[in-house]
Each structure stands twice: as C-alpha cells, then as structure tokens.
Amino acid sequence: MKIDSTSLPDDVDALQALVREQTALLETKDIELRSKDLRIEQILAQLARLRRMQFGRSSEKLDREIEQLELDLENLHETEGARAIADPSVLLGDARKPARQPLPDHLPREEIVHVQDCACPKCGGELRRLGEDVTEVLEYVPASFKAIRHVRPKFSCRRCESITQAPMPSLPIERGRPGPGLLAHMLVSKYADHLPLYRPSGIYAREGVELERSTLADWVGRSAALLQPLVDALAKDLMASDVLHGDDTPMPVLAPGTGKTKAGRLWA
DSSP, X not given: OOOOGGGOOSOHHHHHHHHHHHHHHHHHHHHHHHHHHHHHHHHHHHHHHHHHHHHSSOOHHHHHHHHHHHHHHHHHHHHHHHHXXXXXXXXXXXXXXXXXXXXXXXXXOOOOOOOOOSBOTTTOOBOOOOOOOOOOOOOOOOOOOOOOOOOOOEEEOTTTOOEEEXXXXXXXXXXXXXXXXXXXXXXXXXXXXXXXXXHHHHHHHHTTOOOOHHHHHHHHHHHHHHHHHHHHHHHHHHHTSSOOOOOOOEEEEEETTTTEEEEEEOOO
C-alpha cells in the first residue's frame, strides 16, 4: 500500500500502526524476492544439468559452471535456513519446500516418554490421561568400530589324549584383521562415494583406529580378487545377450609403460 506523505495521521498510535503495517509489508516482499532468487538458481542448475545430459560429457568449463550453480544454490538454502531461525515467518513464505514425509518404517525407534506431575499444576486435582502427542525426530548415530573376539576353546580326550577345537570361521582376508562389514564400508566409500583412501584413513583415525592408506589399498586389492568370480558371472550373463546397452562415458586411465593416459570406459 502506497502512503500519501501529505495526509499522514497526527495521532501517535495511528502512526505506529501505519509503521507496523508497512514493516510487515516490506518483510513479506523481502521473503517473496528471496524465494524468487532461490527459484531462479534452481532453474539455472536444472538447465545446466539438462544441457550436459543432452550433449553428453561436456567441457570442464560447463562442469565448473554446474558445480558453482549448485554451490550457490546450497548457500541460498543455508541462508534461508539461518534466517528462518531468526524469523520464523520466513517459513510461511516459502511454499516450494518439499512436504515433510514420515520417517522410514525400517528405522529402529527409541521412545522417550515425558511425564508431567501427577497433580494438576493449577488446582492440585487428580489428572486423568486423555491421549498423547507423538513427535518423531531423526537422529544420527555415528559409525563406530568394535573388536570381535573369536574364542575357540581347546578340549582334550581323556581316553586317547587327542586335542580337538572348533575351526576358525572363514574371513574375507586370510589371517587378516578386517571383517566383511569394514571391507564393504571401505569399498562403498571408495567407489560409490568417490573418496580417496586417505580420507577413510583420516576418518578412522578420528575414531582412534590408525589404518595406513597402504593397508587400505592392500585390502581393496584383495577384495577385488575375492569379487572376481562375481564379475566373471556378470560378464558371462551380459555376453549371452543379443544386444548390450551401455553408457559411453570415457574417463582417463593410466597406460602403463607410456607415462601417459588413455581413454577407458566403465561398465556398470
């Protein structure tokens, strides 16, 4: 609403009400502008991704542009979140936020019951239960290590003096220390999350477990050898098809003995 400066009220209360109205209007406009800026960044990022999908593997320049757009988008979302803490009304102006979905059923539940006093805080009368409100909060339990001790008691026969003992369970790496869960986590970190091995090494060190990068690399090589029969079975199944479809995305790989790289391709 536009204010006519020539006809301002003389009453102080009326002036204060007018100022409050204009302040609320400006805040609403500010929220709308920031929402539009955020939407523009989202559209730009989507366009950049679509361009790469349409034209295949694009130049490094386009990749950097996409990364920068996504970084700007993250910064805008972070700014929105920070301002929402300072001004809860910001949340009301952003209708594009995804609808809150219920937490997955497979998650383990920990229940904390908050019980009031047995007597009414106003009159001291006896309370009766009417129902309850349940609010679920998503929490993260950091990954942790544990040492599994395989204990194999020895027994001797009193008649023939022979010694018997349960065999050692099969381990992924013979006489090695990593369990299958640790190896799976390390492989997912390297190949699915694209983390160089020095990063898991540093993450594990923060948990008090020192594992050198060379040790992890050795485990990766041994795990690859263990998985080779599965790779062979998948290749045999694929090659039995009349037609193969693949994503022809090249990547540079080392060419041993040449000191250079050559174009390689990943079959997933």
